[in-house]
Amino acid sequence: VDEIHDLIVLAEKIIQDPARFSEVCKGKKLATCFYEPSTRTRLSFESAMLNLGGQVLGFSSADSSSASKGESVADTIRVISSYADICAMLHSKIPVINAGDGGHNHPTQTLTDLLTIKNLKGRLDNLTIGLCGDLKFGRTVHSLIGAMVRYPNIKFVMISPEELKIPDYIRKDTLDANGIEYKEVNVLEDVLPELDLLYMTR
Numbered sequence: 717v718d719e720i721h722d723l724i725v726l727a728e729k730i731i732q733d734p735a736r737f738s739e740v741c742k743g744k745k746l747a748t749c750f751y752e753p754s755t756r757t758r759l760s761f762e763s764a765m766l767n768l769g770g771q772v773l774g775f776s777s778a779d780s781s782s783a784s785k786g787e788s789v790a791d792t793i794r795v796i797s798s799y800a801d802i803c804a805m806l807h808s809k810i811p812v813i814n815a816g817d818g819g820h821n822h823p824t825q826t827l828t829d830l831l832t833i834k835n836l837k838g839r840l841d842n843l844t845i846g847l848c849g850d851l852k853f854g855r856t857v858h859s860l861i862g863a864m865v866r867y868p869n870i871k872f873v874m875i876s877p878e879e880l881k882i883p884d885y886i887r888k889d890t891l892d893a894n895g896i897e898y899k900e901v902n903v904l905e906d907v908l909p910e911l912d913l914l915y916m917t918r
Contacts, residue, residue: 717868720830720840734767741770741878747800748774749792751807757824760901762802773800826859829915837912841867848875848904849917857917858886863896872898873907 729768730737747764750758762772762840762863778801782792785809789807804824834840847857851874864870872891874882880901882891891898901907 720827720863720866723827724831724834727827728835731835737768739769741765741768744770744802745800746770746772746774747803748772748776748795749796749803750774750776751789753777753807753808757803757806757822761824773806780859794874821859821862822855825856829856829860830863833910833913840864842869842872843867843912844871844910845913846873846875846904846907846914847882847917848914850880851876851917852880854917857882857915859889860915861886861894865890865896870896872896873911874898874900875902875904876909877902910918 746761748758753798755776756775758776765772788816821870830840833843837843843864845860847861849857851857861872864872876882889898904914
């Protein structure tokens, strides 16, 4: 929670005075190594680095990297470390800047969501959050739940059709394990008055 707080404070400073931060990464290079395709996530990293005065290099899919010739991720990272100061990666089980691990989590999107919630509501605790849409495969929802359960007095209202309900492992390992209050419904309009905010997914 302390680390998340520090990141949000810094992000708020950047939002308030972007010009002050426009050269903080001058002379630095970001390598974006995306073994799984994701145009929006990759471009968001590259745009952020450019806005901070840095430069970017990298690849957008495993097919356009040496992985297609059998090179291991570890070897690729060793090479990239000679060229770049930091690496943003979308892959499974790689502890760099984790831009996502397939269908499970999306941690950098969650940091953006936490910043948005903090800016809109002024807090990250004492909230009833509606999560609506594809809750079964929506990795942003899974990550947001994992982050929000760290804060006091958080409640969730899960709004989805039966076939897109939250996975059992999220319910058991994250919600129930942390004693989080939640309920599951099918109709958005029935619960709108109860919500402090509504998180819509595709």
